[in-house]
Amino acid sequence: MTITHIMINGVPGKVATTILAHAINDERFTVVPYSLTGPDTEKSVRVNGTDITLVSPEERSAVLKTIKETYGPFVTVDYTHPSAVDANVAFYCAEGLPFVMGTTGGNREQIRADVTDSAIPAVIAPNMAKQIVGLQAMIEYGAKNFPGLFKDFQMTVKESHQSWKADTSGTAKAIIRQFNLLGVEFTEADIDKVREPEAQKAMGIPEEHLDGHGWHTYTLCAPDGSSEFGITHNINGRDIYAEGTLDAVAFVEKKRLAGIKGHCFSMIDVLKNL
Numbered sequence: 001m002t003i004t005h006i007m008i009n010g011v012p013g014k015v016a017t018t019i020l021a022h023a024i025n026d027e028r029f030t031v032v033p034y035s036l037t038g039p040d041t042e043k044s045v046r047v048n049g050t051d052i053t054l055v056s057p058e059e060r061s062a063v064l065k066t067i068k069e070t071y072g073p074f075v076t077v078d079y080t081h082p083s084a085v086d087a088n089v090a091f092y093c094a095e096g097l098p099f100v101m102g103t104t105g106g107n108r109e110q111i112r113a114d115v116t117d118s119a120i121p122a123v124i125a126p127n128m129a130k131q132i133v134g135l136q137a138m139i140e141y142g143a144k145n146f147p148g149l150f151k152d153f154q155m156t157v158k159e160s161h162q163s164w165k166a167d168t169s170g171t172a173k174a175i176i177r178q179f180n181l182l183g184v185e186f187t188e189a190d191i192d193k194v195r196e197p198e199a200q201k202a203m204g205i206p207e208e209h210l211d212g213h214g215w216h217t218y219t220l221c222a223p224d225g226s227s228e229f230g231i232t233h234n235i236n237g238r239d240i241y242a243e244g245t246l247d248a249v250a251f252v253e254k255k256r257l258a259g260i261k262g263h264c265f266s267m268i269d270v271l272k273n274l
């Protein structure tokens with residue numbers, strides 16, 4: 001089995017740390033013990049017995065030189081902050097670092113264009129939970145094959161996440177774009193964002209998951225009120241994102257070894273190639 005080197009950026013953030021803990025225990029990978037992180041964090045953290053050196057934005061170019069010399073090629077995973085996405089993608093493209101981008105936000109058109117103009121393959125997706133990706137693929141199939149199927153239906157979208165989440169759900173934004181193709185008139189501004197713990201408890205979200213959950217419901221009502229359709233995905237905790245992320249890393253490494261450059265893949269591409 002080929003062992004892939006993997007560097008996970010965004011530690012000590014919640015998702016990056018979860019992915020790191022899973023990667024350490026996954027025999028397909030060797031973790032590069034560095035993480036590019038924000039300007040205000042400590043110098044290192046220990047995760048499952050592995051010491052990870054945290055690299056601030058000012059230090060990253062110099063430290064990357066050492067990492068490349070020490071470890072050779074590796075795949076980068078990004079679970080940082082929506083405000084960091086654009087600069088991080090520009091950095092990965094300029095430095096020739098194949099990557100998996102789980103972070104939401106940023107200028108999604110621009111980051112795809114950056115990858116297209118670069119010499120690397122990448123996977124970019126707002127949701128790495130394979131079952132949610134499968135659901136997205138089904139909705140996308142419907143949008144391609146039955147455009148306008150829900151024309152004139154009234155949609156409501158409710159998404160709840162931990163109170164400090166920086167942005168509106170990237171997953172919800174991606175899914176409503178598919179519903180637009182199905183004929184539904186709905187914009188990102190219409191999304192009902194729930195961030196208040198008391199409101200979340202009232203929705204039935206377990207208290208122990210108030211600081212880490214993603215509960216989404218999409219409801220479609222017929223114009224005459226005679227029928228209603230709903231799609232719900234309720235995730236507690238963050239473990240579900242690890243398997244898909246690590247499969248995406250293995251996928252990107254295969255593409256790198258095959259010499260694929262300047263190509264942006266989705267998690268649906270990963271799912272189709274498992």
Ligand SMILES: NC(=O)C1=CN([C@@H]2O[C@H](COP(=O)(O)OP(=O)(O)OC[C@H]3O[C@@H](n4cnc5c(N)ncnc54)[C@H](OP(=O)(O)O)[C@@H]3O)[C@@H](O)[C@H]2O)C=CC1
Nearest residue numbers: 012013014015036037038080081084102103104126127128
């Ligand atoms: N694709 C998917 O399946 C999923 C995507 N996500 C997305 O992942 C992202 C991270 O979420 P979460 O872990 O909860 O967030 P956290 O706020 O817990 O972690 C973000 C981390 O990124 C660090 N950071 C800030 N600026 C930079 C920078 N310039 N470069 C590198 N790191 C930086 C932060 O450091 P500091 O605290 O010092 O600012 C922090 O440690 C979000 O966009 C979220 O929506 C989440 C779950 C699943």
Ligand SMILES: O=C(O)C1=N[C@H](C(=O)O)C[C@H](O)C1
Nearest residue numbers: 104126165169170171172214
């Ligand atoms: O911040 C989170 O937690 C999540 N972010 C992603 C999003 O914005 O959709 C994925 C998931 O909902 C969890």
